[in-house]
Amino acid sequence: MAGIFSSVRRIYLTVYNWTVFFGWLQVFYITVTTLQQSGHQSVYAAVEKPLILAQSAALLEILHSLVGIVRSPVTATLPQVASRLYVTWGILYSFPEIRTHFFVASLMISWSITEIIRYSFFGFKEAAGFAPSWLLWLRYSTFLILYPTGITSEVGLIYNALPYLKETGKYSIRMPNALNFSFDYYYSALLVLAFYVPGSPHLYGYMLGQRKKALSKPKSA
Amino acid sequence: MKVSVVTRSGRELVKGGLELNGSATVADLQEAIHKRTKRYYPSRQRLTLPLPPGSKERPTVLNYKKSLNDYADGKELTVVFKDLGTQVKYSTLFFWEYLGPLVLYPIFYYSPIYKFFGYKEERVIHPAQTYALYCWCFHYFKRIMETFFVHRFSHATSPLSNVFRNCAYYWTFGAWIAYYVNHPLYTPVGDLQMKIGFALSLLCQISNFYCHILLRNLRSSEGGGYQIPRGFLFNIVTCANYTTEIYQWLGFNIATQTLAGYVFMVVAAAIMTNWALAKHRRLKKLFDGKDGRPKYPRRWVILPPFL
Numbered sequence: 446m447a448g449i450f451s452s453v454r455r456i457y458l459t460v461y462n463w464t465v466f467f468g469w470l471q472v473f474y475i476t477v478t479t480l481q482q483s484g485h486q487s488v489y490a491a492v493e494k495p496l497i498l499a500q501s502a503a504l505l506e507i508l509h510s511l512v513g514i515v516r517s518p519v520t521a522t523l524p525q526v527a528s529r530l531y532v533t534w535g536i537l538y539s540f541p542e543i544r545t546h547f548f549v550a551s552l553m554i555s556w557s558i559t560e561i562i563r564y565s566f567f568g569f570k571e572a573a574g575f576a577p578s579w580l581l582w583l584r585y586s587t588f589l590i591l592y593p594t595g596i597t598s599e600v601g602l603i604y605n606a607l608p609y610l611k612e613t614g615k616y617s618i619r620m621p622n623a624l625n626f627s628f629d630y631y632y633s634a635l636l637v638l639a640f641y642v643p644g645s646p647h648l649y650g651y652m653l654g655q656r657k658k659a660l661s662k663p664k665s666a
Numbered sequence: 667m668k669v670s671v672v673t674r675s676g677r678e679l680v681k682g683g684l685e686l687n688g689s690a691t692v693a694d695l696q697e698a699i700h701k702r703t704k705r706y707y708p709s710r711q712r713l714t715l716p717l718p719p720g721s722k723e724r725p726t727v728l729n730y731k732k733s734l735n736d737y738a739d740g741k742e743l744t745v746v747f748k749d750l751g752t753q754v755k756y757s758t759l760f761f762w763e764y765l766g767p768l769v770l771y772p773i774f775y776y777s778p779i780y781k782f783f784g785y786k787e788e789r790v791i792h793p794a795q796t797y798a799l800y801c802w803c804f805h806y807f808k809r810i811m812e813t814f815f816v817h818r819f820s821h822a823t824s825p826l827s828n829v830f831r832n833c834a835y836y837w838t839f840g841a842w843i844a845y846y847v848n849h850p851l852y853t854p855v856g857d858l859q860m861k862i863g864f865a866l867s868l869l870c871q872i873s874n875f876y877c878h879i880l881l882r883n884l885r886s887s888e889g890g891g892y893q894i895p896r897g898f899l900f901n902i903v904t905c906a907n908y909t910t911e912i913y914q915w916l917g918f919n920i921a922t923q924t925l926a927g928y929v930f931m932v933v934a935a936a937i938m939t940n941w942a943l944a945k946h947r948r949l950k951k952l953f954d955g956k957d958g959r960p961k962y963p964r965r966w967v968i969l970p971p972f973l
Contacts, residue, residue, distance in 0.1 A: 620851035626925035627846075 454514050458571040461505065466564035468499030473557035480550060489537060489544035492553055499560070500533045521651070524644065529556070531637065532599050539616070540609045548601040555595035562587055585656040592652065596645050603634055610634055667734055670744045671699060672716070679703065679747050686734065693730040699747070709823040712748040753823035760813040763832045767840030768806040774844035775799045785850045794854040797864055798847050798922050805871060805914070816878050818885040839930045846924040855923045863921025870914035873899065877907040892952055894962060903966040904949065905942040912938065912969065935969070942968035 472495050479491040503526045510519040532552070537544060566584040569576040576584075616630040667690065670683040680702045686694060696708035714725035715737060725746065726737075734743060773779060775796075780789065846852070854860065880897050899906035915931040946967045955961025967973050 620846075620849055621853045623853060623923070624925045625846045625849065625852055625923060627849075 455571050458509075458514065459568060461502075462564045462568035462571060465499055465502045466561060466568055468495050468502065469557045469560040469564065471495040472499060472553060473561060476550065476553040476557065485547050485550040486545040488550045488553060493538075496553070497533060497538065500529055500556075503529060525648070528599065528637075528641075528644075532602060536602055536606050540606050540613075542609045543602055543606040546602060546605055548598040548605070551594055552598035552602065555591045555598060558587060559591045559595065581659060585652075585659045588649075588652050588656075592645075592649055596641065600638065600641055603638055607631065607634060667738060668742050669695060669734070670742075671713075671747050672744060673747055688735065690734050691730070692728045692732055692734060692737075695728075695734060695745070696730060706747075706749060707753075709753045710750050712750050713745045714748070716744050716746050750825055752826040754826050754829060756819040756821065756824055757813050757817075759824050759829050759832065760817075761810060762829055763836045764806045764809045764813070766833055766837035767844075768803060768810070770837060770841045771802050771806075771844040772799065774841070774848040780848075780850050787850070789850045792852065792854040794860050794922060795848055795852060797860070798918070801864060801867055801918055801921075802844075805918075808871065808875065812875070812878050816875075816882050818882055820885075839926075839933075843924060843926045843930060846926050847922050853923075855921065859923075860921045863917050863919070865917070866920065867914050867917030870910045870917055874907060874910035874914060877910055881907060892949060894949065894953060894960065901965075903968065903970055904946045905938070905968045908938040908942055908968050909966075909970070939968055939973065 472492050475492045475495065476488055479488050506515070506522050507519060507526055509515045510517055510522045537549070543549075562580065562583045566576050566580050569580060610631040614630075616628070618626060618628040620627045667686050667688055668683055669686060671679045673679050680699060684695070684698050684702070686698060692713065693708065696711050696713070699711060700707050708730070713728040715728070717723060717725050728737060728745065737743060737745075775791075855863075876898060877900070880900060881895065884893050884895060895904065895906070899909065903909050912931065912935045915927070915934065919927040919931055946965075950962045953960050953962035
């Protein structure tokens, strides 16, 4: 029984990783061609569908962690996926005014390259049991540049969307109401920005640690 | 007896080990470690027996009341030392936890704090808001008094880091609930609902106090150890003290009706349920009805009629 379960798990994860891989490959390709043909203002309109699909598929990663079919702890997966979903759905999708910003292009480039490498890395590992060493190196090296550019783009987009959040009052709940509750989307965004301050260096440090562990292994073995 | 004290990484903590006489207790050993290391006072120390390498079992923690002979087979003993960090008394921890809500709540009621949130006009205070203030402050005042005059703690101390964690929890929730209940645009519930809510809250607070008295007497009647809680609601529920606490908040929420209050109640109930399940399991295991031990009676765990 354990054998059947582990092969079903492997087949499922292989399909999952390669499917999402193709989603991000599409995002990357569309971003680059749009940049060449019409400029950064048109990037969001062109990538919207594959972006939303590929990014929302990451919800399953939280589920994978929770169920325990992948090793990464949910405490590591949840904040990463949540911040991505927040920018995708909560900012870009919800506030069209921000979609023409230059940071959309840099964000798409940073996210898609990171994810193309990451999903193919896990796709190889699940399908073949190993990943080529150059892919391993890429997986644990590209973040050195793509994290800073990605995080700068995320923060930049949230920051630039702030006036629209405040102006429209979208997603905000005002008192009085029967539940005596209020919610301010604008202040929540400020809170999210505040979380980036300790969160970003923490994540970067975590990845540096992972890099050291992953790339120094062959020597000790 | 020769005792070697090693850290979890295998380093020798006390150079050359310690020489104690044969009748020494674990407490004596802890004193001796304190004397040599200076910084690790007894409550900071956790001493365990070493495990064979690769073992996944939980190590045996040395009980300070027992004699060293109970743990050693011969003339030598090796213990593993863990630094638990700076310790504070449990009463200190509880005092600071509860002081936050007790002080923060009245600030929202009395001070013109909502002017800073952009509400310029005069506030009209509803009776429900005034009763809520009394109910809230009585609750936390009671908790502080119980901390100093009623509770007997099974552990003397707690790590200092818990003070920061628990204060963050109580103070943030306290301020969050106070903000909504005292809000200038607060919508009160009907008169009857308010009266039912506060009556339930008061009744549960008094019952909760009585539960705490019963628990205190349980500990004092015999020197430590676990006993079957009896009397009053404990005849029905293992953790009647938590039950009354949860229904107390239900009463407060029925009367004040804020989403924040209900969120706090659910979170608190979840935390207490964890504790209650552990206690219930421990009591059932301890009082298994074998070898002359009494059998733990059939009871609800925490939340009749659900659990």
